[in-house]
Each structure stands twice: as C-alpha cells, then as structure tokens.
Amino acid sequence: LAARWSEPEYVGTKTDPDLEEMSGLTPSLTHKDVLWVINDSGNGEKLIAMRTDASRAATFELKGVKNIDWEDLGSFSLDKKNYLLIADTGDNGGIRKTLQIHVFEEPKELKDGQTLEPAWSFDFKWPDGARDCEAVAVDATRGEILLVTKKRVPPELFRIPLQPASKNVIAEKIGELPGIEQPDKAEMEENPVYGRYRSQVTGADLSPNGRVLIVLNYHAIYFYVRDAAGTWDTALSSKPYSISFPWLPQAEAITFNKDGTAIYVGSEQRPVPILRYRAIR
16 A cells, blocks of 8 residues: 555646745645645745646635744545645744644635635644644544654654544644654764754655555655554554655655645755655556
8 A cells, every 4th residue: 555656756846935935735625736835934824726736826815823833734624625724833942832723624716815714723732741743644534633743753643633622632642653764873974963853754644545644754755554443553563664755955745645646745945846656556
C-alpha cells in the first residue's frame, strides 16, 4: 500500500509572492486540479487556491481568526459538506499555553475578493507542557485530528477530537513515531546551526482511506500504515517505509491528492518546484 510510488516529478514552479511561505497544502474536494495553501505567520489571514501546476487560482480573506503560527492544512467531508482545517499549532519558542484549530466550509467558487468565516474553531492544550507542531492530518471517519510534534526525538503522535464536546480539549498521546533518521556527525559538522533541524517533522497527511499517515521532513517522506484493526500499534512498533526527494530549500508541506493516487510536496521560498509522486498500481 505504501511502498509503490514513482520517482518525483516536477509539475510546476511556485513563483507567486502570495505563496512565499507555504506551510500547509491539501487537495480541494470541490474543484478539480486545485490544492489549497496557507502561509506561515506574518502573512495575514489568507486561504489560497493553487492549481496543481503551482499557479494561483484565487485568494480568500479569513475573518474571525488570527494567524499566530499557521503550520498545516487539511481537507475533509462531513455531513455532505466539504471543509478545510487550519492548524494554528506552531510554537518555536515553546511558550504557547493554548493552540487553535479553525474549520471553514470549502468555497464553491474560486474568485478573488471573497471573505470566509469559520464554521467552527476551538482551542486545545498539550497534556504536559508546550510543544512545537507543524504536522497535522484529519481523520473525519473517526472524528479526530492527528498531530505530530516537531522537536521531540522520536516525534510524538497525538490526537484531538474534530468536533469537541467541551471547551476543555487536551491532546491525547497515541505513541511515538519510530524510524525517522537523525542527522549524522558529518551533517552536523557541515551545518552545526541548522543540521539538526533537517530531520524534524514539518508536515503530515492521512490517505483518503485512513490507513496511511505520511510524515515529511527536509530529507524524506515516511509512511506509517495503520493495521487492519484500525489502530496504530503496528505502525508505531516497526520501521516505516520511506522515500527521499531532491533537495528543496524548506520542504514544509505535503498532501495526498483527492483519491490518494498521488502525493504533492511543497516548500517555502520562491521560486521553488512543486513535486509529485504517483502511485504505481
């Protein structure tokens, strides 16, 4: 299921200044060949529709939310409606007491100048102190959001409810992700300041069938496969399959396409390529 993927393909170059600090990427469930994008903090409260060739289709202003440190984006269907989830979960300094989730109904029309308001938002906390988190995936079938921490070694896997029943939301730890290769001595000597960051998790997504969690860092994509019983026990106790990709300046966004037959990888900065892996049947 996870191991048969093509070599990375170049599908377009991201040059639009509105896509400068891409931190989250997810497929549109409404519009063909469209990916939704968010930018990191300092870029305002915007949701951007990008074609799969990396050209911008439309930009939407978001009301009632603040971009403290938006780090990932997910799409899902619920009660016959399509939604987009923004994870305001970045915390480089480890000082945030609460983090936010914002959910918007996906726009039916791609047109500049429109304004969106959240369908729902909520705060949540970690159970035992602050963490940085740039990798989030939505499991609408199970009604939960999966979160992967960034700076912990090994990375931790948590979950929170997609639609909390109370205001006191505390993330529940599922386990730890094994097998993510850490920087070796040569890499640390070559770049002692940033070398250790290259292996930290910067993005995640869940396959449409809910079985495969993909996790991104600056070197590779890792695949964790849920067992037939629907738990993560097997995935968290064995080494994952992984594939490396060509160098990108800051690979921080990853997503399956709508039907799970392709994976897209995006990066901060510009101009940079958008990469695609195709499933080999």
